[in-house]
Amino acid sequence: MFEVRSAEFEWKDVRGKIGQEPFSSRYSCGPLLGSGGFGSVFSGQRLSDGLQVAIKQIPSDRVQQWTRLPGEVNPVPMEIALLHRLSEVGGHVGVVRMLEWFEVEGRGFLLVLERPPHSRDLFDFITEIGALPEHLALRFFRQIMEALRFVHAQGVVHRDIKDENIVVNTRTLEVKIVDFGSGALLKQTPYSEFDGTRVYSPPEWILSHTYEAVSLTVWSLGVLLFDMVCGDIPFEYDKEIVQATPLFTRRVSQECQSLIRWCLSYRPEERPTLEEILSHSWMEGGEVDEEGRELQEDHSSRSL
Structure with a gap:
């Protein structure tokens, strides 16, 4: 499993869509909020405006289903595709929204999710x-x-x-x-x-x-x-x-x-x-x- 805050983590390996800024220039990662069979979730903050977010790490070896998104060369976890589908139509107040995602080359993926206050x-x-x-x-x-x-x-x-x-x-x-x-x-x-x-x-x-x-x-x-x-x-x-x-x-x-x-x-x-x-x-x-x-x-x- 990879670790966002690890000294061995190479920020240059984190990429998303073409033209997207690096993860490290957009977000800071905080303490672990929870973990399960599919990955771990950390608290985080968007640097541009201080928005509190949740950052979900998904190691590649834990992905059960893969699929493809339009415009993406490499397959992505089904979870990304599902959240993308729910978000692109405007989302719903009762469903967590994915703000964006990044790929950690050879290791897995980072999902940036809204984090409701309180x-x-x-x-x-x-x-x-x-x-x-x-x-x-x-x-x-x-x-x-x-x-x-x-x-x-x-x-x-x-x-x-x-x-x-x-x-x-x-x-x-x-x-x-x-x-x-x-x-x-x-x-x-x-x-x-x-x-x-x-x-x-x-x-x-x-x-x-x-x-x-x-x-x-x-x-x-x-x-x-x-x-x-x-x-x-x-x-x-x-x-x-x-x-x-x-x-x-x-x-x-x-x-x-x-x-x-x-x-x-x-x-x-x-x-x-x-x-x-x-x-x-x-x-x-x-x-x-x-x-x-x-x-x-x-x-x-x-x-x-």
């Missing part, structure tokens, strides 16, 4: 305060749904929807979907490869290593919504996933339980579409009440 991922958010009040879960879930509708409309499927890939602005309570490292081009036929998170994967993947884009996404959304309102995911083991029977550990409204169970239907064809989720009775509920305002103010005072 942000933390939803996993840490839930870990701190526990199960979310339903009105707050609804506020987050509705934003996620609208963002996913945009993503799918652009011919992209994320394939790793989970709390760690949702970033929350703790002051505004706006959320963004991040990390398209497991993503793919959306297609109507089944997929036979999966690099997402197993405990968010559906029974059909566990049993037959195949799934379709929308039914996978909807299953993951059911796991995510359960996680938000109960404070933890419903399934830990394969045998629990294939049973597809979530056991609610907290008081959750019947409407919310109904939506979660629908998303977690054993048969993929019995799960709702994204549009059907958005028209579910629970989704039509209110988001803001006195408790919600107090929670937002509390997080504003403690935000990072």
